[in-house]
Amino acid sequence: MKKKILFIMPSLQAGGAEKCLVNLLNEFDYNNYDVDLLLLNKTGIFLKLLPQQVKIITLQDDFAIFSKNILSSFFSFLLKGKFSLAYSRIAFTYKNRSIKNSGFAEQYSWKDLKKAIPTIDNNYDVAIGFLEKTSIYLTVDKVVAKQKIGFVNNDYKMLNLDSKFDEPYFSKLDYLFTVSESCEEVLRDSFPSLTSKIKMMYNILSEKAIQNLANEKNDELDKGINLVTLGRLSHQKGFDIAIKSCAILKQKGIDFKWYILGEGEDRKALEQLIIENDVAGNFILLGIKENPYPYINNATIYVQPSRFEGKSLAIDEAKILHKPILVSNFPSAKDQITHLESGIIVPLDAESIAVGIENLIEDSELRAKLVSNLKMHHYGTESEINKLYQLIDN
Incomplete structure (x- = not known):
């Protein structure tokens, strides 16, 4: 059975x-x-x-009502005589709005949410x-x-x-x-x-699946030097730092585009940072793409400027597609990248990331070495x- x-x-x-x-x-x-x-x-x-x-x-049922906006949910529970759930819906909203740490908020509001499940x-x-x-x-x-x-x-x-x-x-x-x-x-x-x-x-x-998807045609990227990063638009992924790195590279006269594939709660803040740093033509938020692999496949360099990761799926996907990779020195970076062998690891600050990218752009021999090393290994984990x-x- x-x-x-x-x-x-x-x-x-x-x-x-x-x-x-x-x-x-x-x-x-x-x-x-x-x-x-x-x-x-x-x-x-x-x-x-x-x-x-x-x-x-x-x-369905109580959870579906609980998931509505606060006023609709509250009054729906009142009309049904479910006063405890009406109170829990108010408490859930209060905790999620008043607790600044979003992780704590999700933890402490669980006892309210679970009453609807x-x-x-x-x-x-x-x-x-x-x-x-x-x-x-x-x-x-x-x-x-x-x-x-x-x-x-x-x-x-x-x-x-x-x-x-x-x-x-x-x-x-x-x-x-x-x-x-x-x-x-x-x-x-x-x-x-x-x-x-x-x-x-x-x-x-799956190496085979990723490589097959990567071969789909993509004309959205520039024909010159392209940097690509995948990730949710959140504090964790370090895009605020990346924007400052982008500005440093632009000021040095380097001709490039940096494409970001992802969506998230920080979009508006990042759009404002892009304007403030005058990199609208270089740092491009593409949003979510159903198939990100052609973008990685056509990148000059894959960049991961994260503050922390568990084990970055995007980095492993870039390895499967044999891309030169630059990552910030987040705590688990060395689990995935061996410095100067499968990629390069740089300190987590705007200047270091910019210098690392500049070095990779200018050093074609290093890029070729990294690509050659990646091709020697199997990264599928089926x-x-x-x-x-x-x-x-x-």
């Missing part, structure tokens, strides 16, 4: 964790497993990339919260399953969460996965009592899924 697996995810909006989940589900063995996917919001560009064997589940009891063998915070809390509090697994897709310390809030949730999981060696070490340091539960599994990447199977089948 097939085992029943439930994955939990907020949505499938463009993002590294979302793409990782879609990659994982496209490699899944549907001869041995039935897979459901619970989405809090059935949205995102990756929906169409899900394999047809995956059944999408959404929450029914218990999910569909005889699941395994429930997997594929993202830190709400996905894991829902897995623990609201799903009935024989085995429960959580995923932390980032450097836990850099997420700036309340570990005292998370520890009782993590302790109720059978296993807690993360995505790189350094992230695994951080989790073990943060939760020493849970060491035996903490596992590491690299993000699933076999990583066996780590999950081994735990599910025990």
Whole structure:
């Protein structure tokens, strides 16, 4: 008999964790497993990339009302006589608006949100919260399953969460996965009592699929020197620093374009920074692209100026496409890049990033060396899924 697996995810909006989940589900063995996917919001560009064997589940009734705007939700609950839920909806909004740390806000407002979520009891063998915070809390509090697994897709310390809030949730999981060696070490340091539960599994990447998609025609990039970066428009990804680096390069008279593929909450602030630094013609926010691989494939250099990462999917994709890569020295950078062998690592400041880019642009021999080194290795990680199977089948 097939085992029943439930994955939990907020949505499938463009993002590294979302793409990782879609990659994982496209490699899944549907001869041995039935897979459901619970989405809090059935949205995102990756929906169409899900394999047809995956059944999408959404929450209705009270959760659907809770998800409306605050006034509509509040009065709908009042009309139904659900005064506790009306109060929880007000509390949820207050916490998310008043708590400046967005991670804390999501943690502390969970007790209000969960009141609108029914218990999910569909005889699941395994429930997997594929993202830190709400996905894991829902897995623990609201799903009935024989085995429960959580995923932390980032450097836990850099997420700036309340570990005292998370520890009782993590302790109720059978296993807690993360995505790189350094992230695994951080989790073990943060939760020493849970060491035996903490596992590491690299993000699933298919070299063949990425290379095929990369060959699609793309005429949007300039014919000259192109820098490309993928990432959500958020503080984590360091685009504010990148804009200042861009201005430095422009002032030096270097002719280039820097294309950003992604969307996010910082767009307006970044657009203002672009204007203030006079780089509108050089630093270009392209938004979300369903197929980003032709952009990476046509890049002169792939740049990742992040403040922190778990294990950057975009960096691994650039490695598969044999691009010269420059990354900032975020804590887990050395898990993915060996300096001057598979890319270059520079300090996380505007001047250092600009100097590193300038050196790569001018040093064609170094670029050729990096490309040659990347071509010597296999970066597909399809076999990583066996780590999950081994735990599910025990």
